[in-house]
Amino acid sequence: MTIQQPSAWPQAADSELPPAPAVRRYRARLDTVGNVSRELAKLYREARSGKIDISDASKLSNMLAIIGRIIGDSELEARISELEGNIAK
Numbered sequence: 118m119t120i121q122q123p124s125a126w127p128q129a130a131d132s133e134l135p136p137a138p139a140v141r142r143y144r145a146r147l148d149t150v151g152n153v154s155r156e157l158a159k160l161y162r163e164a165r166s167g168k169i170d171i172s173d174a175s176k177l178s179n180m181l182a183i184i185g186r187i188i189g190d191s192e193l194e195a196r197i198s199e200l201e202g203n204i205a206k
Contacts (some may be wrong), residue, residue: 147181147188148188149188150185150188150189150192153184153185153188154185156181157182157185160181161174161178
């Protein structure tokens with residue numbers, strides 16, 4: 118069974134659309150627990166100063182906390198693997 122698409126979707130003329138604004142994306146280095154901690158501190162300061170809405174800061178801080186736990190767990194896993202390798206020798 119195939120779904121038939123309408124033959125003419127409403128489309129705006131190119132001249133009617135404003136140009137898309139250039140989006141500059143922020144990319145924090147989140148490769149160590151220390152970097153995640155610094156980003157959390159920055160987020161806290163921005164929320165306290167009113168630059169970021171508190172509810173958005175809360176959501177972002179939860180994501181950063183999860184990333185921090187994942188990094189910590191993977192570092193611990195690497196250390197355990199190294200210790201197990203040393204014991205096997």
